[in-house]
Amino acid sequence: MINVAGRTFQWNELIEQVQVSSTGRNILQQLDNSPGVYRYRSFAELENTILIREQIMNAAKKLNNSSVSFAVFSETRANDRYWTITEQGGIRLRPGVKSSIAIRDIYQNGTAYAFECATAMIILYYYAALEYLGAETFDNYFKDLYLYSWVTDSDLALDIATAREPIPGDVVYFDNPDHRRPEWQGENAVFLGDDRYYGHGMGILSAEAMIEQLNLLGESSEVDATMLDKFVRPNFRHWMDLKYRNSSRSFRTTENRVILYQSIYHHNLCSISYPYYRTLLNTHHANQLKITMGQ
Template identity: 65%
Template sequence: MINVSGRTLQWDELIDEVSVSSKGIKILEELNKSSKVYRFLSFKELENTILIREHIMEAAKKLNKSNVTFAVFEETRADDRYWAVTEQGGIRLKEGVKPSVAISDIYKNGSEYAFECATAMIIVYYYAALQYLGAESFNNYFTRLYLYSWEADSDLGLKIVTTTDPIPGDVVYFDNPDNLEPQWQGENAVYLGDNLYYGHGIGILNEKEMIEQLNTLGRSNEVDAYMLDKIVRPSFDHWIGLKQGYTRSDRTTSNRIIVYENINHHNQVSISYYYHCSLVNMLNTGTITITINGTLD
């Protein structure tokens, strides 16, 4: 259900008022038929939200075709013209490299790259942001990229929504509770609509196929994999604000950038954003300590 400026609209009204692509029409249909009320201040905000979702979906499809491969943190690879791989398996932007060029290279020279599936989702978001904002704005906002699990620049504005009703462009998580191989403890996946999902290392499958693959790859033999009700979305209104021209003075540097030295590296492969946030919180409060390659991080 869609509400614009306090008014709940019928489908015929939406079609008359909203200008989106043919792919965007499908997203509009999903928003409209949802039992959840999606509220927008204006039709322009609705149109931009749909456009961002399109960019996320397209970024996922392109990454699927890019020849990037799945790898645990110890086997992470990246093109060393643009990135440095850290001892923890993160991918850190080199000094003097434009973020837009480095992110685009993952899509152009995918065979040079290997990373796990949470990292893949962040790459999808960065590439979608690049397409939506353009290179100049992207380079202004995303200056110090560091790709490691779900670590992300705060300007992505990632948030968790509790629902079992994903909209195309959402990121879901298929949990594999009794897996015997940690890299297949679950799969982050971009919902592409029409019951299709893109998961790094698995490809584009429908929900049933995704669950069957996880059960097989993780050697799960008692409990089937299933989709969690924790869905990840970026802050669409914030992305719209970035496109409208927020400047550095609008946001504090400490909130806006990723500081590599402050990252808590948990070394957990293929985890959900919800679990990642829980781990980081426990690390920050000293509840747990993670050991990586024999040294405390």
């Protein structure tokens, strides 16, 4: 169900008010058919939300066609013209390189790159943000990129949503508790609509086929893989604030920007979900707390 500025609209009213592509119309219909309520301040916000979802889907499809490879952290590869590989298997932007150029290179020279599937999700999010914001704005906000698992620049602003069904552009997680190898403990995948999902290392498959492939990688046939009900999506309003600079609270220029990353935590666990990464990160931070008692 869609609510705009406090009002719920019928489908025939929505399609007259919202200007979107044919793909965007399918997204609009799934939002409208959802049992949950999706609230927007204006039709412009709704249109931009749909556009961002389209950019995420396009980024996933292009990454699928880019010839990048799947690799565990110890076998990470990247074009050394733009990136260096850290000891932990992360991909760090070289000083002086524009983020927009380096992200586009992953798509243009995919054979030079190999990374695991959580890193793939972050890469396609950056590419979607680049396409939505444009190179100048993207380079202003996203500097000193570091690609490792779910480590993100804070302005990527990822959220976790719980729902019965994903909306196209959501990142879902197929959990494989019966895996033989850690890198196949699950698969992060972008929902493309029409029961199609893109997962790095697996390609574009239906949910049934994705689960079937993961089951083949299990130790037995007793425990099936399953899609979890927690989905990842960006904070759409924050991306809009970056694009239109209409929020003094969110907008930060290059000069006054302080926080680049929420945290850099190396865990060496391939193919983990974003919710699980957040749990690991919170636990790590809790263990790092030091309490000093007064004398």
